[in-house]
Amino acid sequence: MDAAGTLRKRPLSVRTESNGAAAVAEAGPGAGRGRAGHAEAPGEPVSPSARLVGDFYIVVVIGLATPVNLPVARAGIEAQLARYPRFRSIQVEDGSKDGNPRWVWTQVNLDDHIIYPKLDAAAVAADPDKAVEDYVASLSTLPMDKSRPLWEFHVLDFPTSEATATTAIRxxxxxxxxxxxxxxxxxCTRSAADPTRLPAMPPLPTRTGPLWARPRPPASAGALAFAAWVWSLVVLAWHTVVDVASFFATIxxxxxxxxLFKRVEHGEHQRKRIVHRSLSLDDVKLVRNALNCTVNDVLVGVTYAALSRYYFRKTGDADTGKEIRVRSILLVNLRPTTSLHACVEMIESGKENDVKWGNKLGFIILPFHIGLHDDPLQYVRKAKKIVDRKKSSLEVIFTHLAAEIILKIFGLKAAEAIFHRMISHTTISFSNxxxxxxxVEFCGHPVVFIAPSGYGPPEALTVNFQSYVNTIKVNLAxxxxQFPDSHQLLDDFTESLSLIRDAASRVGKNHRND
Structure with missing residues (x-):
């Protein structure tokens, strides 16, 4: 019997270990502590953005270089994750007329959150990679107990082709x-080279200040510079009007x-399979440098190419002049560009309660072009043109504010309906x-790879890119x-980057010769 079949019999039958002894724990709905019994005074309200993602879950698959040392892992989780506000809180209705939920602290029992699933030993021995993949897919069909903080560590302590052990964090x-x-x-991590220190921070992005900031040139710059500044504001306003109109039209x-990428209703809950593949970050940077663009431009271009390869192979369409435009919801972080570094420093100094947690997101509707090009670099050039156009717009600010205003005026059910309608009218979710x-080491265990994804959005395909050291994981949910051949789609991402890299190498060689 497969893992999903075993798990469907009961809400969640798991084997946990406490103080080194194995025990069987039943973690079904209602098994957690009552909300009123252990909750402290009402905390901060649940943000509008958080209320709109009531059915959305994030799943992060982490590969480890060593077997799981349970006492060390438990101690690390207890010392780190379990002490952060969200990870020791539940959502409780505050009793007000509009029923706004608030974050309320509660007691955390790690045995409720560290889960050792019972998998079929024969299936694990035959194909451990598929056993992990099947188990992670089964999580998309299992509800979480809302009487407990909504986080779980699923420990799959057996070797796969990529790691010695795997954890799936939901x-x-x-x-x-x-x-x-x-x-x-x-x-929560430490440098694998020196466990006494935090890992090196990612470099700050080149963007500084608000997205809409267009500093006025000094008087010494002359009339031409002033005219260019005024024109940039006119273009910004026009692009925003067009994008806002498209936003309402989409709703x-x-x-x-x-x-074949558009979601098809099957008349039942649609189980999500999460698969991933490693790409070379050096290859992506080579293309970036050759075309004078950004890493995000390259990844969007690779996605264009991969989806095009998959589409024309599956449909058998030989019309090389054909181009189909679909759209993606691209999530954009609205936090200050220095927030990651500042928040990590606050957490490290014991001021985690001062960190602004929650969702601070806007989104843009990004066109994705499916077509065949003789020159692989055309996918990246097209991606750069579209992304640059979207940067000259306040669409992301507007969509964030619109979500909050709609929720405040029309209520949660209406806002959820509008939000889901907009997503269902597009085709793909995309993030990087x-x-x-x-x-890095996580709770004393060296990390081999990090593969985040999730489920919940009413779309058949979600694409996430996550970099780690010198690799980029492309993660598909x-x-x-609808996608029984998801690994072939991963092959298309690998092959597309290879073709684009080879073309960029020739461009770079020609530039050096010139």
């Missing part, structure tokens, strides 16, 4: 956005065409995050009924 999206969780991860009537730039 966290409710209301705990925070990707930047919040990356902050927490960085604060009301504008739908992406039906392609920078991770640790050196190898797919409707497994």
């Amino acid at each position: 966290v409710h999206h209301s705990f925070g956005d990707g930047m919040s969780l990356l902050t927490l991860l960085m604060a 009301l009537f504008l739908r992406d065409p039906h392609t 995050m920078i991770g640790p730039v050196e190898q 797919v409707d497994e009924a």
Whole structure:
């Protein structure tokens, strides 16, 4: 019997270990401590953004270089994660007329959150990689007990092709956005080279200040510079108007065409399969330097190319002049560019309660072009053009404010309906995050890879990129009924980057010869 079949029999039958002894614990709904019995005084309100992601969960698969040392792992989790506000809180209705929930502290029992699943030994021995993948997929069909803090560590303590052991961390999206969780991860890890210190921080992005900041040139710059500044504001305003109109049109009537990437209703809960593949960060940087663009431009271009390869192979369409435009929801962090470094320092100095947790996200609707190009670099050039255009717009600010205003005026149910309608009218969710730039240890265990993804959005395909040291993981969360060949789609990402890198190498060689 497979892991999912075993888990479906009961809400969650798990084997946990406490003080070195094995025990069987039942973690079904209602098994946790009552909300009123252990909750402290009402805390801060749950943010509007957090309330809109009530069905969204983040799943981070972490590969470890050593077997799991349970006492060390428990001590590390207890000392780190369990002491941060969100990880020791539950959501409780505050009794007000509008029923706004608040974060309320509660007691945390690690045995409720550290889970050793019972897997079929024969299935694990036959294909450990598939056993891990199947188990992580089964999590998308299992609810979490809302009487406890909504986080879990699932320990899969057997070797795979990539790691000696694997942990799957499941966290409710209301705990925070990707930047919040990356902050927490960085604060909970230590440098593998020197466990006495924090890992080296990712470099600060080149962007500084608010997205809308357009500093006025000094008088000494002349009339031409002043005219260019005024024109940039006019362009910014025009692009914002166009993007806001597209936003409302998407909510009301504008739908992406039906392609094999578009979600298909199966009449039942759609189980998500999470798969990942390592790409070379050096290859991505080579393309970035050759085309004078950003890492994000390259990754968007690689995604264009991969989806195009997959589409034309699956459909058998030989029309090389054909181009299909679908759209992606691209999540954008609205926190200050220095927030990661500042928050990690605050946590390290014991001021974690002062950190602004939660979701601080806006999004943009990013066109994705599916077509065939003789020159692989055309995918990246097109991506750069579109991303640069989106940077000259306040769409991300507007979408963040719109979500809060809609929730405040129309209430949670109406806001959720509008939010899900907008997502269902697009095709893909896309995100890209920078991770640790050196190898780290998590709770005393060296980390081999970090692969974040999630489930909940009403889309058949979610694409996440996460860098770690000198690799980038492409992580796909797919409707497994719609994408039974998800590993072939991963192959398309690998092959697309290879072709784009080879083309960029020739461009770089020609430039050097010139």
